[in-house]
Amino acid sequence: MSSTKVELEILHPTTTTTTAIAAASKCQKHHHYHYNNQSLLPGLPDDIAQVCLSLVHPSILYSVCHSWRRLIYSPSFPPFLSIYTLLLSTKSVDQASNHSRSVEFSCFEPISCKWLSLPKPPQEPPIQFLVHHPSFISRLLPIQSVSVSGNLVLLSATADNFLPALSRPLIFNPLSRRWTYGPPFAAPRRWCAAGASRGVVYVASGIGSHYKLVRSVEKWDLKNINDNNYRSPLGIERTWKWEIMGGLKDGKFSREAIDAIGWRGKLCMVNVKGDAAKEGIIYDVKTDAWAEMPEGMLVGWRGPATAMNEETIYVVDETKGVLREYDSDKDMWVEIVVDDRLKGAQQTVAAGGKVCVLCGNGGGIVVADVVARPAKLWVVNTPAGFEAITIHILPRMSQYINYFENILM
Incomplete structure (x- = not known):
């Protein structure tokens, strides 16, 4: 449809x-x-x-x-929800410059069915993300971000010299339409595990300037992020800081960009993407302790996963095109819907009773209404000439009145 x-x-x-x-x-x-x-x-x-x-x-x-x-x-x-994306141009370029293509931040506003561009992030110093390189033609270098407290938080990317591109996070607030800097990382990293739980952002492992980084974990509590009195678009809130937490037992989670899924006061993650054999761990954010992932959860983790309101975990089997929901009481995955459009899924996010799946090979974004039974699916196509490389669900952007008088009327 x-x-x-x-x-x-x-x-x-x-x-x-x-x-x-x-x-x-x-x-x-x-x-x-x-x-x-x-x-x-x-x-x-x-x-x-x-x-x-x-x-x-x-x-x-x-x-x-x-x-x-x-x-x-x-x-x-009261803001309704929209789909936010990082878009990459699909226009062909010569191999020598293929790695320098810039990304664009955009959102799909479902009421008007329009794609809208986000304001550009701060450019001092200029932000350059390496997304492709001639030495890795078939591989997309990840740009990692999380949604937390209604904000988009950019955490990790690769610079032209293959070092971490971000020394501190970048935060976009849709309601104020502004970018803000977060506090400097204790250790900038790329290809890390990243996630959020109850308004706190966590990053773990990854690749950086020293080997010890592969076991390190740090967190950042976004206090006052939505405070109406906070009016510093390029400053750093004085209470913001990264705290060092209990480390991982090994460096097995530094091999890929990993999504740490916030679920009932815990962060769930696996060390390898896709349908390959993997290891899974769970981090208890309250006790700062790590534990093995339940066997049933790990066995069914066969693709990108997400959580709805940090209560219900969903995963897409990217090989079979199956969307499943985790039953914690039985430690098993329950099938919700099977659809070929879900095959090759790259990322999954959830909010407002909907699960959005970023499809591979320019297949757009599949939206599944998981409240309806049977689940209803439809596709949101990306703008012509672009492919989405990450997606999030966040409140719609506030807009200037004269802008909508010209564009929407």
Whole structure:
């Protein structure tokens, strides 16, 4: 089934009426938008009208009138979810310059079915990511990022000299449309294990300037990241720092870029991607202790995995094209849906009752509604001339009003 506005509208947070009202009521400042000098709801003050309209699905508001369309992109309206990607041009280049192609940050906004470009990250010093190299023609050098507390956090990449490209994280907040620097890493790394749990980012192992890095683990608690009073787009929050944690027992997790999946106060990870034999470990973020992964979980971990709200783990068997859900009580994986479009899956993310799967060979992004039974699938195609290399699900970007007057109307 191809992507249409009707299908994509269901990618939104599963909030209740109470939480929707609370989200609107907590805003310190309401933004009053008028079109042709008309109120949002005739006879009601705009701040009250915004609370009422926040209970309506944004796709309905988008289709009614321009003033309501502008409202759903305002900072005071509860944000719906969008797909964020790092895009790489598919245009052919000569082998000598193949490794220097730059990536572009973009998001797919499901209500208008439009791809929107993110503001460029800070360029001092200029950021250069090595994604291809003539010596590794068939291999994509990873750019690792995580989503945490509604933010996109860029953690690891490779520079032209094959050293870690980032000395500190880069954070993008969709609601403020701004990039921020995180605190400097204790040890910059690439090809590491990276994940987040309960608002804390973790990086482990990887390749850096010294061998001891392959067993090291550090964490960063993103305190105040969504504080309305935080207004330093290129500064570092004073309370932010990386803390050294208990190390890994060996360096087996430095061979690939690894996703550490946050699940019920733990981080779950395997040392090799795909359907190959692998080892799995689980890190307890509360006790700072490592343990072996349960046998049933490890046996079924045959492709990219993700967790919904850190409660339910999903994995895609990239060989068979099967999406499965982990049953912790029985230590087994339960099949949800089988679809050839899931074969060759590169990455999996989940939020709002949806699992999004980044397909290989330019196959786009498969979205699975795992709340529906049977699960419903559809495809979001990437912009022409680009392929996605990573994906995330985050709140939609706030937008400038005059921008949407020109683009969306």
